[in-house]
Amino acid sequence: MQDRQVTGTETNFDIVIVGGGLAGASLALALANSPYKVAMIEAVESRAATQPSYDDRTLAVAWTSCRILETLGIWDDLVSSATAIKEIYVSELNRPGKVQLKSADMGFANFGSIIEARAIGTALLQRLESVSNLSRFCPARLNSIEPGDKEVTMRCDLGAEEITLTARLVVAADGARSSIREMLAIPTEIHDYQQTAVIANVTPEKPHQHRAFERFTQSGPVAILPHVSDRCGMVWTVPRGDEKALLKLSDEEFLTQLNQRVSKQTHEFLGDFVKIGRRTSYPLYLVQPKTNLAPRVVLIGNAAHAIHPNSAQGFNLALRDAAALAEILIEQDCGDVGNAEHLRAYDQWREPDQQETIRYSDGLARLFANPGWLASLVRGGGIAIHELFPPLKRKLALGAMGFRGRLPKLARGEVPGIGNRGRKAS
Numbered sequence: 136m137q138d139r140q141v142t143g144t145e146t147n148f149d150i151v152i153v154g155g156g157l158a159g160a161s162l163a164l165a166l167a168n169s170p171y172k173v174a175m176i177e178a179v180e181s182r183a184a185t186q187p188s189y190d191d192r193t194l195a196v197a198w199t200s201c202r203i204l205e206t207l208g209i210w211d212d213l214v215s216s217a218t219a220i221k222e223i224y225v226s227e228l229n230r231p232g233k234v235q236l237k238s239a240d241m242g243f244a245n246f247g248s249i250i251e252a253r254a255i256g257t258a259l260l261q262r263l264e265s266v267s268n269l270s271r272f273c274p275a276r277l278n279s280i281e282p283g284d285k286e287v288t289m290r291c292d293l294g295a296e297e298i299t300l301t302a303r304l305v306v307a308a309d310g311a312r313s314s315i316r317e318m319l320a321i322p323t324e325i326h327d328y329q330q331t332a333v334i335a336n337v338t339p340e341k342p343h344q345h346r347a348f349e350r351f352t353q354s355g356p357v358a359i360l361p362h363v364s365d366r367c368g369m370v371w372t373v374p375r376g377d378e379k380a381l382l383k384l385s386d387e388e389f390l391t392q393l394n395q396r397v398s399k400q401t402h403e404f405l406g407d408f409v410k411i412g413r414r415t416s417y418p419l420y421l422v423q424p425k426t427n428l429a430p431r432v433v434l435i436g437n438a439a440h441a442i443h444p445n446s447a448q449g450f451n452l453a454l455r456d457a458a459a460l461a462e463i464l465i466e467q468d469c470g471d472v473g474n475a476e477h478l479r480a481y482d483q484w485r486e487p488d489q490q491e492t493i494r495y496s497d498g499l500a501r502l503f504a505n506p507g508w509l510a511s512l513v514r515g516g517g518i519a520i521h522e523l524f525p526p527l528k529r530k531l532a533l534g535a536m537g538f539r540g541r542l543p544k545l546a547r548g549e550v551p552g553i554g555n556r557g558r559k560a561s
């Protein structure tokens with residue numbers, strides 16, 4: 136990989152990926168074996184504290200996503216940072232119903248793993264160092280984009296100078312506030328959940344034993360995820376504004392409130408939380424463009440769908456997008472990588488998974504935020520029904536593991552255009 140900070144030599148590419156976050160960097164790696172000349176433009180340096188993608192969020196990485204990371208060749212670099220999820224407990228505050236899922240009951244060693252976003256970013260970027268068909272422009276910000284018949288022209292700010300790049304295909308992996316979406320005037324629906332997620336690492340009295348807990352409350356869910364060194368990742372969603380008070384509390388005061396918030400069952404397994412790390416917060420929105428395609432442009436990752444973290448699917452969806460797009464571009468090579476048919480084939484493949492995941496996470500967020508008696512009935516009934524009917528429970532678990540429609544080859548251990556790779560993630 137060439138790290139070009141200020142230069143104007145090579146400027147014509149087959150594919151330019153705008154955004155080198157989790158989605159963009161995953162796609163760049165998935166295209167490493169392709170015949171294409173690829174560039175990745177990223178506005179923020181990877182090690183900067185302001186890098187928005189590679190921060191200290193603990194991400195639940197689904198089983199199928201772990202397989203994609205393994206086939207991409209970075210699982211060995213991640214394994215010491217990954218904690219397998221073997222049991223999941225879902226409940227609702229002040230209601231008796233609960234769902235318990237055990238991976239062993241389903242014939243799997245785990246449902247996936249918890250990995251810090253920063254660790255995934257580091258592993259991706261390290262591996263990209265040796266990718267010979269990739270040029271990286273960082274820090275570089277896309278300023279304008281002009282799709283044409285045969286290519287797209289882009290102007291990028293490299294700090295001291297502006298450069299012009301061209302590409303047959305541009306992939307917008309520039310996040311929920313995608314500037315490409317805005318520049319191309321793609322109509323986008325944005326729903327503000329009026330909720331904010333407060334995250335931190337917390338240490339319980341007892342070992343987590345690979346158990347994950349999610350408790351729904353009317354003010355938002357609290358998730359406790361098994362993490363390295365017997366720590367847990369905490370994602371506590373509160374009504375917008377309430378996070379200010381939570382962030383200001385002393386560690387002791389915060390832990391007291393958290394211990395009151397988690398379910399009896401969580402407490403039974405983990406005891407009290409006794410230590411907490413740095414707290415940060417994220418306002419939550421649903422961002423859904425009317426289309427993910429424009430001439431010679433395709434949106435992936437959060438640029439195509441930023442969702443509520445209650446279902447822990449945002450990165451998993453982004454990774455399946457990247458894997459599917461790479462597969463189509465590599466295996467349906469027709470001489471023009473920005474060909475509209477390619478992009479339509481990608482969109483038709485990915486739409487059912489994207490729509491189902493959005494419906495599920497948005498439905499959960501709205502149902503649990505609704506104080507009405509009907510919503511309350513559906514909630515209680517919904518949780519109880521999952522526990523009573525094993526096929527429903529199995530469907531829920533398989534969905535969380537990323538088995539949603541046609542799986543990309545990378546999730547099946549195959550490298551597009553090459554073939555099978557051995558298995559390590561389990």
Ligand SMILES: Cc1cc2nc3c(=O)[nH]c(=O)nc-3n(C[C@H](O)[C@H](O)[C@H](O)COP(=O)(O)OP(=O)(O)OC[C@H]3O[C@@H](n4cnc5c(N)ncnc54)[C@H](O)[C@@H]3O)c2cc1C
Binds near residue numbers: 186187189311436
């Ligand atoms: C609290 C929380 C918890 C979550 N937990 C989970 C979980 O457990 N599991 C899961 O799967 N997902 C989870 N997610 C979702 C997940 O973090 C996102 O879906 C994922 O990070 C999206 O990555 P992305 O690369 O598409 O976007 P981003 O991470 O936003 O990256 C976009 C990149 O584009 C760059 N960029 C933007 N504009 C420009 C420009 N003009 N020029 C150049 N570069 C540009 C940015 O600097 C950035 O690096 C969670 C999210 C939150 C908020």
